[in-house]
Amino acid sequence: MDDGRKPGSPVASLIERFKAHQATIGVIGLGYVGLPLGCTMGRKRFNVLGFDIDPAKVEQINTGRSYLSHIDAQEIAGLRGSGHLTATTDFRRLAECDAIILCVPTPLTRQREPDLTFVIRTAESILSHLRRGQLVVLESTTYPGTTRDVMRPILERGGLKSGRDFFLAYSPEREDPGNASFSTATIPKVVGGDGPEALSLASALYGEVVTHTVPVSSLEAAEAVKLTENIFRSVNIALVNELKVVFEAMDIDVWEVIEAAKSKPFGYMPFYPGPGLGGHCIPIDPFYLTWKAREFDVATRFVELAGEINTAMPMRVVARALEALNERAGRAAKGSRMLILGVAYKKNVDDTRESPAFRIMELLEKRGAEVEFHDPMVAEIPMTREHPEFAGRRSVPLTKDVVAGFDAAIICTDHDAVDYANLVAWSRLVIDTRNVCARMGATAGHVVKA
Template sequence: MAQKRNSTVTSKSAKLLMARIAARKAKIGIIGLGYVGLPLACLFAEKGFAVTGFDVDAGKTDKLNAGRSYIRHIPGRRIAPLVNAGKLVASADFRRLKAMDCIIICVPTPLSKQREPDLSFVADTAIEIARHLKTGQLVVLESSTYPGTTDEVVRPALEAGKLRSRRDFFLAYSPEREDPGNETYGTAAIPKVVGGDGEAARDLALALYDSVVVKTVPATSPATAEAVKLTENIFRSVNIALVNELKVIFDAMGIDVWEVIDAAKTKPFGFMPFYPGPGLGGHCIPIDPFYLTWKAREFGIATRFIELAGEINTAMPRYVIDRLVTALSERAGKALKGARILIIGLAYKKNVDDMRESPALTLIDLLEAQGAKVDYHDPIIAAIKPSREHPHLAGRRSVKLSAANLKRADAVLIVTDHDAIDFKEIGRNAKLIIDTRNKMARAGWRGRNVIKA
């Protein structure tokens, strides 16, 4: 799998590490065992490396050491053999970082309420690594962030002692590209972009990822690699905003935007299909663009295009509510206040148990603020987990998708189109369906009780 490259590794410590990576004897430490870190830890272990996963959540480490999973698309049957073979172990003891050859940082990078980068997890992790850093280690940041983070935040923290990047240890950035639930492109099948603090760090990081993924792509610096990640997600954010705006326009004209997109995508060039929805979710697309807008202010540059896309996408939940209010009034003669609303799907995308930044949470808040009585059904998320933006919703549980619950609701709002949901059952029993995913049509249901939103 490894690609042949002309290596710039010349120092003794770098040569030793390169040899350990090539022989798969390098010990890998992965900090942060969430949707990015856990699949990466499994992949390195499957490729023959000894992996220690670090996390402050003892619940996660205990489950992993017992061979169990807490992420739906990474089953225990994948984890247990790795644990039993001694290739994967989880720990909350960060003193064990000293025994690692390569340390990969996969911690969250959320936004503050003011839409400013919150790098506290990255900064705290770098400080913790610095306490145990030793000569010859490779440290790689994977967390999504603005260009300059590796050089301006991570490197100074690691160099707080006597050790120096390029001379004593090696530092690189390689953006995560995970797509939870994607059965075609798992971690191993997605090329990795790598930028190093110096050529030796770059080549060591390339060699490390060449050992486990289909292809690596060298970048000239960590900042360039950081910019790659933001560019990928800004591209998606802007295009989703475009189709969301088209949805509103075409709806006013009596045109089905879903039919327009399906027809447009038959063109073999010059068009790529993106689809509208009730708002953006997940850790990347709703957040990453604002990392660049924040950094651009440092250079006196206004990111009008990116911020406009953000405004359109964040306005979608309110548009959905407006469609729901109108439909309730016209179809049932009811006001939203006091109405029973059943939300279908809490996850931010289909077939995953990830509710980070899910528009469903915003919709619940908006509906209840206007006096509606809201329940939700999600076959994958049994209860709402604590979140920074919606802590008051934590603990609410999914209701059963039954004929009685569907008939009791004044309106059913489809937010997430999990494959495990029987949408024809919804069609048969719901009085009114507000469909934000075009799922009823794709399920073959054409009833008059469906309103696209």
């Protein structure tokens, strides 16, 4: 065999441990990717060690509680009780793990360049405890070449070599919080390895956890898959955002057009406009590719244009809202009171990362408006890198008296838990960026689509 799986070899032995679910799996980063992955592996009877630098997360997991709305506390408590999930801040315990999976953030700098700080620091932490025979997998979204050119040199500083002493792989995360149709276990896993042994090991591990694996030829191909998936979404969302602006000028409802277009059973896939992009992937991933492409003197005009269109949408929403406020109430932005409906980046989750609602709030306040928010999933805005000024602000109740005190309500996130009929009945003006009022039959003359 050319993948190292000779009977009795370290690779073959580790594959057998994976197949028997007798291995200990370390998951570094217990956020929206790492915690669901750790729970899924724990349900498959692997012994999971979760690592995080946040002692509050570790304490909550070890006492059977959850800090993510889509992860049930009873599940964590059950996994803790069975011994299949333990959390720790002690990175010395990495030496206990047969496989180490990195699920750490890969944000952008203010100059929209890749920020690999978390990947580099985590790799350096692993280096101190790396031992022979371990599988190390990066799941964080990044540009092609990160695993080979950034992670591998760090891990090899201690003298151990990838492909000989330890094994390095990349498998992009595909989490979609709030999606009831798919979970970690039911989403196929793309896997690329630094050599055939690493690919065999990673495929064997994930093959015991998810519906099936999709091996690709290299680390770089696997890294490119994740970027391709999210750039596809970014470009198509930019397209419908631009169509919204064009059709609006023609007095055509873009949502009506999309609903009719998706009746075509081939050659069309519906995407929907909105107030801008949010989350940890779509607003960020295109810039990882455009940054890397410059190294090869390749222009990514199409991708960059999509990013520009999507980035401009919050400004478009604010302009539309203030125009409607002036036309219908004769009021300017300064001194007006604006209620933001939803600061989570998508419906029915509590994740606020890169939420366009924060940019909308910022733009309104710069124009002199007083801004508050209601979100049934977010009681208090957490600290964010881009908008630390909003940290600690609390959601106001959605009651008749509260809503009546605002000059306008802007729907940024269409959570199912909101009563849109009441919102429309109680509001002086509603700016709907998600078409949720029309979908719910809560139409009125003072509801403006944006």
